[in-house]
Amino acid sequence: MSDVASQLTTADGRPLKAALASAQARAKRRAFFLVLPLLLFILITFAVPIGQMLQRSVYNDQFSKSVPALTQWFAENPKGSAPDEAAFTALASDLLLMKETRAAGDAGTRINYVVSGTRSMFTKAARGADKLEPPYMETFLDLDEDWDEPQIWNAMRSAASPWTLDFYTIAFDLERDADGKLQKVDENQRVYFRLYIRTFVLASVITAICLVLAFPIAHLLATLPMAKANLLMILVLLPFWTSLLVRTTSWIVLLQGQGVINSVLVALGIISDDGRIQMIYNQTGTIIAMVHILLPFMVLPLYSVMRVIPVSYTRAARSLGATSWTTFRRIYLPQTIPGIGAGVLLVFILAVGYYITPALVGGADGQLFSNMVQFHMTKANWSMAAALATMLLVGVLVLYWLYDRLIGIDKLKLG
Amino acid sequence: MALPSYASPLERAWHYAYLVICAMVFFFLIAPILVIVPLSFNAEPYFTYTEKMLSLDSEGYSMRWYDSLLTTGMQAAEAVRDGAWWSDLWHNADWVKAAKNSVIIGFWATILSTVLGTLAALGLARPEMPWRRTIMAILISPMIVPIIIVATGMFFFYSNPCAIVGLECGRLTSTYTGVILAHGALGIPFVIITVTATMSGFDQSLIRASASLGANPRRTFFKVVMPLILPGVISGGLFAFVTSFDEVVAVLFIAGPDQQTIPREMWSGIREQISPAILAVATILVVISIALLTTVELLRRRSERLRGVAAH
Numbered sequence: 001m002s003d004v005a006s007q008l009t010t011a012d013g014r015p016l017k018a019a020l021a022s023a024q025a026r027a028k029r030r031a032f033f034l035v036l037p038l039l040l041f042i043l044i045t046f047a048v049p050i051g052q053m054l055q056r057s058v059y060n061d062q063f064s065k066s067v068p069a070l071t072q073w074f075a076e077n078p079k080g081s082a083p084d085e086a087a088f089t090a091l092a093s094d095l096l097l098m099k100e101t102r103a104a105g106d107a108g109t110r111i112n113y114v115v116s117g118t119r120s121m122f123t124k125a126a127r128g129a130d131k132l133e134p135p136y137m138e139t140f141l142d143l144d145e146d147w148d149e150p151q152i153w154n155a156m157r158s159a160a161s162p163w164t165l166d167f168y169t170i171a172f173d174l175e176r177d178a179d180g181k182l183q184k185v186d187e188n189q190r191v192y193f194r195l196y197i198r199t200f201v202l203a204s205v206i207t208a209i210c211l212v213l214a215f216p217i218a219h220l221l222a223t224l225p226m227a228k229a230n231l232l233m234i235l236v237l238l239p240f241w242t243s244l245l246v247r248t249t250s251w252i253v254l255l256q257g258q259g260v261i262n263s264v265l266v267a268l269g270i271i272s273d274d275g276r277i278q279m280i281y282n283q284t285g286t287i288i289a290m291v292h293i294l295l296p297f298m299v300l301p302l303y304s305v306m307r308v309i310p311v312s313y314t315r316a317a318r319s320l321g322a323t324s325w326t327t328f329r330r331i332y333l334p335q336t337i338p339g340i341g342a343g344v345l346l347v348f349i350l351a352v353g354y355y356i357t358p359a360l361v362g363g364a365d366g367q368l369f370s371n372m373v374q375f376h377m378t379k380a381n382w383s384m385a386a387a388l389a390t391m392l393l394v395g396v397l398v399l400y401w402l403y404d405r406l407i408g409i410d411k412l413k414l415g
Numbered sequence: 416m417a418l419p420s421y422a423s424p425l426e427r428a429w430h431y432a433y434l435v436i437c438a439m440v441f442f443f444l445i446a447p448i449l450v451i452v453p454l455s456f457n458a459e460p461y462f463t464y465t466e467k468m469l470s471l472d473s474e475g476y477s478m479r480w481y482d483s484l485l486t487t488g489m490q491a492a493e494a495v496r497d498g499a500w501w502s503d504l505w506h507n508a509d510w511v512k513a514a515k516n517s518v519i520i521g522f523w524a525t526i527l528s529t530v531l532g533t534l535a536a537l538g539l540a541r542p543e544m545p546w547r548r549t550i551m552a553i554l555i556s557p558m559i560v561p562i563i564i565v566a567t568g569m570f571f572f573y574s575n576p577c578a579i580v581g582l583e584c585g586r587l588t589s590t591y592t593g594v595i596l597a598h599g600a601l602g603i604p605f606v607i608i609t610v611t612a613t614m615s616g617f618d619q620s621l622i623r624a625s626a627s628l629g630a631n632p633r634r635t636f637f638k639v640v641m642p643l644i645l646p647g648v649i650s651g652g653l654f655a656f657v658t659s660f661d662e663v664v665a666v667l668f669i670a671g672p673d674q675q676t677i678p679r680e681m682w683s684g685i686r687e688q689i690s691p692a693i694l695a696v697a698t699i700l701v702v703i704s705i706a707l708l709t710t711v712e713l714l715r716r717r718s719e720r721l722r723g724v725a726a727h
Contacts, residue, residue, distance in 0.1 A: 034538030049572030250447040353561025
């Protein structure tokens with residue numbers, strides 16, 4: 001058979017197999033060239049910036065760029081060696097350099113991330129760097145008795161190299177003790193762990209509420225005649241097309257102390273005028289507003305699955321004697337699983353990384369992961385922001401991968 | 416969805432409860448958007464319905480917040496409304512400036528993402544396309560990756576785009592180009608999703624038919640492919656435009672004082688002191704979104720008709 005195939009030739013004498021292969025390769029290339037411009041555009045304007053930012057989570061030269069002498073001392077002395085006179089001499093010469101380049105604040109901040117309360121030691125020492133006298137060890141200890149703390153020297157040793165995992169250590173609520181061993185920070189300082197839990201819980205609650213609200217209306221839309229369903233669909237799509245900020249504003253207007261809902265409740269005499277309920281600028285506000293914003297993302301995938309479920313299945317179940325509840329549980333619900341999966345994953349992915357609504361109506365306890373990234377950005381702690389962003393990105397990409405495997409990204413529909 | 420005649424009383428009760436639940440969810444979806452519309456005509460600076468408003472007294476309503484939208488930031492807002500006043504309005508009013516920026520940025524970002532996105536969707540629709548799934552996942556990712564990550568990444572990258580090859584070549588932050596590129600990238604997924612959905616019903620043999628009748632690829636594209644996918648392309652473009660028109664986080668990070676858009680102004684309005692002027696803007700935006708939604712719905716129906724998908 002293959003012999004015959006290799007003997008067949010095109011009109012100009014090429015083997016048919018080779019001609020077909022080259023034609024297919026050409027078609028592939030053509031298709032790929034159509035996608036290429038967009039792929040390059042996305043890579044340059046989107047992927048490269050994110051990759052570059054992620055690099056900042058493990059690269060920080062705030063300290064290392066202004067400490068040549070200390071770097072050399074660290075290289076000559078093994079890890080764990082106590083700082084000697086030579087070490088303090090190196091420190092003094094680096095501080096003098098920092099004073100000239102005005103880098104002490106930056107360098108001190110870098111150490112301060114790891115051992116809090118140390119920034120001022122650097123700025124103070126650098127300010128008087130030209131007046132430091134040998135023996136340096138004593139001079140420094142006179143300035144601040146903490147200067148020989150092993151924790152600080154360990155932190156400086158680690159920060160003397162621009163490549164670092166310090167920011168991930170912080171993001172996992174870990175710190176290094178005097179021996180350089182990792183340990184958990186104090187219970188009341190575990191801010192990041194609490195943040196992850198809160199983000200996860202809020203995103204789950206929002207997803208669950210969205211599912212509960214979306215299921216009946218998706219079912220209604222799927223079972224109504226097309227003309228009526230299209231009309232009702234507009235009620236789902238209009239919020240989808242309305243600006244996020246408009247919808248967030250609406251919720252502020254509705255929920256705030258002097259807002260519409262509170263005023264109605266007061267007018268109806270359900271609550272007293274000074275007993276107005278605080279429904280916004282806290283977790284409640286975040287949940288309500290985000291459910292409203294993300295609900296269409298749950299309705300649309302559910303609807304597209306439910307619409308193609310044949311009515312005859314449920315009818316058959318009923319005619320065979322199943323109660324309506326059994327029919328729903330055993331026949332209808334299992335067929336909607338793909339839609340539930342798609343909606344839940346999509347809403348959860350979007351909720352975990354949400355920024356705008358928590359920032360505007362979240363108050364103190366409604367802040368999510370993204371808001372912490374933004375917080376570190378405003379504090380110019382780029383590396384910490386990048387480390388948190390990396391963790392968020394990894395989480396989202398895992399869910400995205402799962403979505404693609406289970407549902408397929410090409411099944412995504414908008415309206 | 417009529418109730419079968421054999422339904423038990425309990426099932427009947429449940430059916431009506433279910434309809435009530437549905438009605439409540441629809442109410443939850445739509446009421447917050449509509450509630451702000453009358454409030455934007457409030458004569459008082461409150462966020463609730465005054466007694467005069469409820470009794471439909473015309474004194475309870477006014478256009479003052481719409482007026483303040485126009486006049487904030489003008490040099491001589493109180494002057495006679497002649498040619499000079501309108502020119503002052505056009506050049507100085509904060510919200511007019513923001514609207515102009517939103518339209519300029521939205522327009523170019525839409526062009527960028529629609530042209531590149533449609534080309535790519537044409538490639539993705541071909542059966543020979545290699546690594547389709549991976550490429551599709553990359554192209555949709557701007558919609559999935561949290562906006563704060565995108566914005567911080569772009570903030571660093573655009574402050575010196577050539578740093579990646581170790582050069583200095585100016586910055587893209589605080590420029591229109593920077594914001595347009597960012598919004599272009601964010602609009603891509605919507606164009607890809609919409610246009611590939613249109614292409615999925617596209618009969619590829621039409622292209623071969625056109626070629627066999629002697630049309631070159633360009634003529635085939637403009638005479639055969641384009642008319643069929645145009646509704647999808649326009650919907651995708653509108654999605655991209657709305658994405659840009661509504662985007663605030665990238666603007667917060669990348670734009671300078673000259674590129675303040677409507678959402679950016681709203682953002683600071685909500686964060687600082689929320690005034691009914693915000694509600695006036697919100698109302699205008701709701702009207703715009705209704706118009707866009709109507710357009711997209713009409714286009715979708717037209718597209719289904721063209722592709723011969725029976726309405727069912």
